[in-house]
Structures are given as structure tokens and as C-alpha cells.
Amino acid sequence: MRHALELAGRVLHTTAPNPRVGCVIVRDGRILGEGATQPPGGPHAEICALRDAAARGESVVGATFYVTLEPCSHFGRTPPCADAVVAASPGRVVVAMGDPNPQVNGAGLARLRAAGIPVATGVCLPEALALNAGFAARMSRGSPWVWLKMAASLDGRSALHNGMSQWITGPQARADGHAWRARADVVLTGMGTVLKDDPRLTVRDVPVPRQPRKAVVDGRLQIPESARLFDGEEVWVFTAHEDPVKAERLARRNARVIVLPGAEPGRVDLPAMMRWMARQHINEVHVEAGAGLSGALLSADCVDEILAYVAPVLLGDALGMVKLPMLTHLDAARRFEFIDVAPLGPDVRLRGRFADRWQTLMAAANPR
């Protein structure tokens, strides 16, 4: 299963909106065939592994199939994998996570069991889910999996008062941040960052087969058409402000304006924005924004993970990482869990996750 997970990890950038899945067919400790999900329309992992075994001249009858996600049981762009697995007459099938779509979870496994094939489930479930938290979130709750990328000093300052924020963290942290951008379907920022830094928001420090889509939250639709993030593919501009003239001007820059007014004037309905993106088959959203949008997303409970890069410096009187309402008691603060801590050049990367949101996904991905 570890190897199947590794195979799935290698197709991080190419399967969206489908999940990243790996499959390994084994007999007596020897690999007969292996594969991972091909780009949409192409074969799924199980089919790739079966073809690989055939190409090697190996019979898979009676062999053990390790697959990181329950084989699909429905006709999509490809025929159901569960049928192909049954037809291959495996001796046993080991599955990490179930299909997170509540309508489908268990159907693929049931088909295998109905054919008399022994099935083991839940092996390496958390690792498999981590690879496909976005797919699972979209399928089970109708919104993408969202992580908030932040870089700051040890005392939580992400910019000086004069706006200077570049190079608080070092090149290794920046490259790692780009790797996280690269795996996401959408890179989201706010108007403040556009005005201050005019970022391109592209993936540069790591090689990628495709650039993630860019999106910006711009409550009052004030973004200049000259913004550099409009260079390239279609950009989504989420706003609370209906302005057909401006929208038309932005369309000429290949921007699509989506009007989703929230309760407060000039503020986008952020949960509605997430649901909208999920309907566009967006699994994962990488947020790289200032303290305003970052705090607003946290307050609106739209964040699943924290991806923080901390530099070995104390800045004192400077700008904070997130704008959040003042608390009068510590119990009112929403805690996450640190799930990974790693040195990264001179800096440290801290990953955090909101446990309740993860547990909901774990329940959805638990194979039936």
C-alpha cells in the first residue's frame, strides 16, 4: 500500500478533478503490475496496473490488488473499475479509503464482495485521504479543501509597516510554497495583496505540467485591469459588487467576474464562493493573501489547513499574519492541530489542520 500511495503521489498535478489513486498488484511479495490515475478521460489506476501486468506477461489471477481508493462502480468517462477488477479474478483486494461520495461509498466494494473476492479496507486510510482531501471535501461536503499559506517572523509578523514583506523567509521556504501552489487547483488571493505586491501567482520555483487557476477576492470590484495576475489563463474575480461595465473590461483581460454578495456590503460571501468553486470541480484551494482575507476566511470557517513558514527573526512593531476579532477569553479561540513540523533551510515549516474538519472527511472516506 505504501508503494501504491507513492504512485498516487507522483500524479499530484495531472488527475484533477479526479482523485490521485495508485494501484499495485502483488503475488508472493513480487510486483506484477502497477499504475496510477491518468489525466481525465484516461484510464484509472486499476486499469493501468492491469495493463502493466499484461505488458509484463504476468497473470494476475489470484494475486493481491492494493488500491488507495475504492474501485469505482459507475460509468463516467471510463467504464467501472470494479468490474475490470472482478474480471481479473484477484485473490484479494486491499483498499485504503472508500469513495468519499456518500452516494457511492461502498458500491465498488460491494461489487467485489458479491463476486466472492475477499476485501480488506482502511489500510493507510489517513495517508490516502491526505492525498485526496480536496476530492473528498468536494464530494462529501460540496466545498474544496482549503489551506492558508503564510510566511512570518517567529513573532508572527508578515510585513513591515511600510509594506515590505518580501524575503522574510528564505529560498527553500519559497520553493516549498510554490510546490503547494502547484498541487492546488486554484491559487486564491485578495485585493490588498494585488494592490501591494501585484503578484503573478504562477508556479515558478518547481516544474509543473500545468499552472493552477488564479482567483482573487475583490469585494468592491476595484482590481486594475493592468494587474499582472491577469497574464495567462482565465482568472476568477469574486466580488460583492455588480458592475457590468467593469466586468466587461475585465473580460477583455480574460477575467471572469462572479458576483456573490455577502451579508456585509462590499464583502464576498466566502462560503458561497467555496461552494461555487466546488461546482466548477475545484478540489484544492491554496490561499496566499494578506491578513485581511486570511482572517476573513478563518472567521467564515473556510479554512482546513494552515501552511506556515516561520523565519528565525523577531520583528516587533510590524504587521500581523491574520486580522481576527479581538477575544476576551482564550477558550473562544479555535485551535487546530500541528500535523507536521520541518526545518526548511533557515526557516521552519509548520502545518496545522482543524481536527473537526479532518474527522468529518475521515468519516466520509471510511470504507463501508
Next chain:
Amino acid sequence: MRHALELAGRVLHTTAPNPRVGCVIVRDGRILGEGATQPPGGPHAEICALRDAAARGESVVGATFYVTLEPCSHFGRTPPCADAVVAASPGRVVVAMGDPNPQVNGAGLARLRAAGIPVATGVCLPEALALNAGFAARMSRGSPWVWLKMAASLDGRSALHNGMSQWITGPQARADGHAWRARADVVLTGMGTVLKDDPRLTVRDVPVPRQPRKAVVDGRLQIPESARLFDGEEVWVFTAHEDPVKAERLARRNARVIVLPGAEPGRVDLPAMMRWMARQHINEVHVEAGAGLSGALLSADCVDEILAYVAPVLLGDALGMVKLPMLTHLDAARRFEFIDVAPLGPDVRLRGRFADRWQTLMAAANPR
């Protein structure tokens, strides 16, 4: 040498103001004797190891001596260890760090070499120095080794605006903080913390043979005699304000007032305070203070290490970790190095060190 370092680590709380030293005598991979520095007035590590070998009935002639610090060559409260080592006729002596006192560094090694004993030096030097950075700092630069303990949220907030700061981090971080308090010679705080939290500043969460001395920086000598930190042994109160009446009242609470006015009125000369403590044989200072004193010590370049506990929470609008002057350029910020990152229950401990200050000690401790 690893074992000798481990022996030295076991006497962390009992050797001050002497260094923590371990010694292991080995022949053919077998330990003949071992020991670590006894409390002041008692035998040093080499003598303990020799006595241990004698008690085991082992001859150490021709054996290899591993000792974490250069054997002393002068008469102090005990006769010179270098002479005792020479008299034992070792085949070889391996030393980690030299004596950090520039007047003495190399004298012990020279005595061994003059007796025809082969000497190897610098083995595990950084590890040996880390055990005795305080002793080395006092000997080589005339001030203690100072670490700044801080606990904060991921966005660097150590208290709410209403002052609430307890329990941002969890019990494991608190116990670890007490272990660091325990190894220090002095636990230092500021008046703000005394007024806000009225701390006892004692070591409670870990067993210790002795409580470290307590000290407080109180520029205007406003500390109430009722403060709980006066319960116990003599407390040092550093002030910029001459007030014999108040000093007399505090003396009745077993407090010693030290007047060290700085350049600004009402502010203590912090570097002079550190030098004063070194003259009282203080090796290590654990600072546990608010943003004011923490920032002032950083600004006065009185801090060697950062000991930060970071909790998995974002607090937004709350109080910062350190008060530092506003910067206009990031290059002006003094960077440290992360030397250790470790999860601690739900929290993460980040240790940082100012590289230049460490390198100065390394040079002083490099055996000649």
C-alpha cells in the same frame, strides 16, 4: 565521549558555578571508570572516574580518558586534575572543549603533553559547549548565557488585550519550560509580569535539587513587598532608582536591591546587570518576561538564545511577544538560527540561537 557528555548532562543542576563535566576511562571498548563533576568543593569528573576505576579494582595505566572539558591545571577548591590524570599514566586523553577562560585555555593540555601523553581535542566540541555555554560565556566574555523563554500563538500573540495569557500553550510545554528554569542559575522577569501575574517563578513541574535564584528588573523600584516571588531565598531586584527606604523595606522581604541606572531615566543598564550577575558567578539566565523586558534585552543585545513555545492557534488582535522599535527595512532585523524544532504535546518548541554569539564562545572553547 557521548557517554561522558551524558554523564555531564546528569549533573545539570548541581555543579554551578562550576562547569558540568563528564569523564569516562576506557580500555578495549570496556569502561574501567566513569564520573561527573560533584557539587562545588567536591571532586571534578576526572577524579570521580579515577576513584570509580579504583573502586572497581581496575588499573587505568595505558587506558584512554574521555573528558568533556580540558582538565584543570590550577589549585582552586580542589588540586589540579591535570596532575591527577598525568599521575594515572593514561595511554591517551581525548578532550571535547578547552577551558573557556582565555588565561587558562591550553594549560591543562600542555601539562598532559609535557608528560608525553598523546592528546586529541575538539571531539564533540559543540555538544560539550552546549552543556556549558553559561560557564564559557562568564569566563570568556564576563556575562552569563541568556535565553529568552516565550510562549505564544502561531501568529506571535502571547496574551489577550485583557492580559489573559495563561494556558495558551499546554502542560507539556509548561513542564519543559520549568525544566529550562531548573537548569538556570537565575530566573529573571520584569515588573510588568510581577504586576500582571504575580508569579512565584519557582520550578514546580520537574523535580530539582535546588531552586534557581529569582531576579526582577524594576526600573523605578515600584515592586510591592507583597509580591509572591519574594517567598523563599534572596531575590535580586535590579533598578535604576536609588531609594534606601524602599530598599530597606524590600530587604525585610529578603530582597537585595541593586542600583544600575541606564542611559534613559527609569531604565536599568541591562548589559551592566548581566556583567554584575557574572561577577556573582551566575552562568545561565532564564528570562521569562513580558514583551517590554524581552524586547529591551534583545535591543540591548543581551540575549543568546530564544526558547519559544508555539501553540496551534491564531489569535489576531492580541498582544505581541516582544516590543521592538519599528523597522523600515528587513535587513535591519537581527536574525538568529533555529537549532532545534520539536513537537511538545499539542505545541511546538522552537529553539533559536544568535550565531555570532555562539561562534565567539566556540572560539573561546576551542582547545589549544
